[in-house]
Amino acid sequence: MTTSPSAKPTSWTDDFGCAWNDFWFRPCDPTLVSVLRIGVGLVALLHLASYSSDLVRLFGADGLLPPDTVDALLGGGGTYHPTYLSFANSPTALWICHACGMVAALALTLGFFSRTSAALTALATLAITNRAPIISGQVEPVLIFMLLYLCIAPAGARLSLDAVLRPFVPAQPFANFAHNNEPSVLSNLSLRLMQVHFAAFYLMTALAKTYGDAWWDGAAVWHLIAQTQSRPVDLSFLRGNEALAFLLNAWTHLIAWTQLLFPFLVWNRFTRPVILAAAALMWISLLPLTGLTSFCLLMLVGLGCFLPAEAFARWHTAR
Amino acid sequence: MSSPKPPPPAPGSLSDLTRSILSLVILIHFCCVFVVLASGFRRSPMLNRLVGIFAPYTQGLALDPGTIRYYHTLGREEDDDAILLVDLYPDSESPLAGQTLIKTVSLPADESRWLESRRRYLSLAKIIQVNSPEGGESDPEQQDRDARAAEVAKAVGRGIIVENKLESGKFPRAVVRCVRRMSQPQNLTELNAGFPPDPTAAAYDITLYTADVWIDEDGQTVIVKRAARNEQAPLQGSTSSS
Numbered sequence: 001m002t003t004s005p006s007a008k009p010t011s012w013t014d015d016f017g018c019a020w021n022d023f024w025f026r027p028c029d030p031t032l033v034s035v036l037r038i039g040v041g042l043v044a045l046l047h048l049a050s051y052s053s054d055l056v057r058l059f060g061a062d063g064l065l066p067p068d069t070v071d072a073l074l075g076g077g078g079t080y081h082p083t084y085l086s087f088a089n090s091p092t093a094l095w096i097c098h099a100c101g102m103v104a105a106l107a108l109t110l111g112f113f114s115r116t117s118a119a120l121t122a123l124a125t126l127a128i129t130n131r132a133p134i135i136s137g138q139v140e141p142v143l144i145f146m147l148l149y150l151c152i153a154p155a156g157a158r159l160s161l162d163a164v165l166r167p168f169v170p171a172q173p174f175a176n177f178a179h180n181n182e183p184s185v186l187s188n189l190s191l192r193l194m195q196v197h198f199a200a201f202y203l204m205t206a207l208a209k210t211y212g213d214a215w216w217d218g219a220a221v222w223h224l225i226a227q228t229q230s231r232p233v234d235l236s237f238l239r240g241n242e243a244l245a246f247l248l249n250a251w252t253h254l255i256a257w258t259q260l261l262f263p264f265l266v267w268n269r270f271t272r273p274v275i276l277a278a279a280a281l282m283w284i285s286l287l288p289l290t291g292l293t294s295f296c297l298l299m300l301v302g303l304g305c306f307l308p309a310e311a312f313a314r315w316h317t318a319r
Numbered sequence: 320m321s322s323p324k325p326p327p328p329a330p331g332s333l334s335d336l337t338r339s340i341l342s343l344v345i346l347i348h349f350c351c352v353f354v355v356l357a358s359g360f361r362r363s364p365m366l367n368r369l370v371g372i373f374a375p376y377t378q379g380l381a382l383d384p385g386t387i388r389y390y391h392t393l394g395r396e397e398d399d400d401a402i403l404l405v406d407l408y409p410d411s412e413s414p415l416a417g418q419t420l421i422k423t424v425s426l427p428a429d430e431s432r433w434l435e436s437r438r439r440y441l442s443l444a445k446i447i448q449v450n451s452p453e454g455g456e457s458d459p460e461q462q463d464r465d466a467r468a469a470e471v472a473k474a475v476g477r478g479i480i481v482e483n484k485l486e487s488g489k490f491p492r493a494v495v496r497c498v499r500r501m502s503q504p505q506n507l508t509e510l511n512a513g514f515p516p517d518p519t520a521a522a523y524d525i526t527l528y529t530a531d532v533w534i535d536e537d538g539q540t541v542i543v544k545r546a547a548r549n550e551q552a553p554l555q556g557s558t559s560s561s
Contacts (some may be wrong), residue, residue: 025338050435064478072470080378094333129381135442137435144381185333204356205389223392226502228518230441232432239505249561293433
């Protein structure tokens with residue numbers, strides 16, 4: 001695993017070492033991680049903002065979810081959900097913490113002190129997630145790992161305030177402004193971490209679906225449409241006739257099979273465009289079924305980490 | 320005789336030692352991540368043990384999806400939507416008989432269906448829904464499930480009571496209900512008698528759980544779960560908290 005990328009392979013271990021190093025440690029252009037930073041920052045901002053209307057109602061001292069209740073529901077002291085919000089009991093303290101998190105997410109989106117703002121946004125998202133994991137949704141685990149991996153990358157190197165301000169600010173002690181335009185190992189490392197994590201994540205979501213009948217017999221999409229409290233759009237007209245029933249079956253199979261095949265097909269350069277297109281279609285189609293806006297948007301953003309970094313570099317150079 | 324010198328690393332690349340350390344960190348990290356992702360739906364005893372070992376890392380960083388429903392639906396009854404309804408009555412110290420309903424608070428209410436805030440209330444109701452009685456007294460896990468449902472009902476009831484403090488300075492009394500809305504079959508001809516075509520009609524609502532919640536003179540929250548057929552009986556003695 002320590003073989004230099006340029007060393008000549010002499011055995012399968014050397015082959016594996018070279019492939020490993022090439023996969024994880026080959027420098028790549030930071031434009032793609034910069035684009036991802038904007039997408040993840042926007043979703044983080046949307047996610048944190050969605051707490052604003054209910055912040056005190058949920059987490060206030062007399063709120064619906066006092067820390068004692070959450071602890072009891074989590075099974076007492078056997079879990080690890082550290083959060084500074086447990087100590088913020090007053091509405092003012094809650095709002096200050098929340099506002100700081102939103103400012104950090106905005107700074108991340110704009111690319112201002114990108115690494116620091118990514119870390120602070122991750123901290124704020126973690127704090128609000130760990131404050132009440134019992135009401136965590138699908139988006140939180142994905143958002144947090146994306147933010148953590150963005151902390152590694154020079155995500156402010158392009159399309160950012162950091163890049164605009166770089167000529168006017170000395171590199172030290174403002175290390176966040178020191179991103180240069182050269183290909184970076186950390187860009188590639190960050191992208192690879194996202195890719196592997198996403199592949200495992202897709203497999204998990206697909207395997208969870210295999211437990212029930214609904215994703216096998218093609219009825220799952222109808223079950224989602226039939227939920228009158230959670231569906232954002234009434235699509236029940238789709239049960240009209242046999243052809244539409246087949247459409248619902250096909251829709252169900254598209255979702256299940258795309259998630260199942262994604263972790264295998266996304267690594268091959270010939271099948272990657274097909275599976276990425278299918279996955280994009282799938283997440284867009286899940287949005288009106290579930291109303292999981294942040295989650296579906298984030299999964300769409302996440303598909304970006306599988307796009308070729310070189311193409312983004314060429315695009316940025318051509319600008 | 321000296322071995323040939325390795326070529327110098329390319330500009331911007333990492334030293335061998337740094338790559339080795341990072342490789343080890345990546346392996347350990349993904350070992351933890353794969354274990355928690357592989358045990359997202361059901362956990363074998365071995366996976367349960369490993370998840371416990373990795374918990375300080377994976378739970379602390381919210382990498383463990385736990386029981387989050389990434390399958391969205393499996394077509395079961397418990398995958399139907401459920402909401403919480405809190406009925407408020409003016410006098411917390413008297414029985415409900417003879418009291419007039421002040422108002423009913425719905426959770427969720429009129430939040431946008433495209434935003435997460437609505438889903439959080441549905442998640443709260445889902446906790447009661449999946450822990451509502453199924454196995455009866457013979458179910459050994461029923462007491463634990465009852466306790467979880469009661470914990471949510473008590474917290475929600477207290478929160479809504481405090482939020483709706485009366486002008487007289489007194490706290491109202493609450494009745495917390497978890498209502499599941501049955502989903503319609505895809506083919507309307509399969510509808511049972513008594514169920515209208517409108518999927519939001521009251522006939523589709525089933526009350527899964529009802530509990531009386533009030534704040535006593537000591538400021539403690541008291542919850543009494545209602546048993547079937549409207550018989551009122553304390554679950555395990557009334558529970559209370561400040």
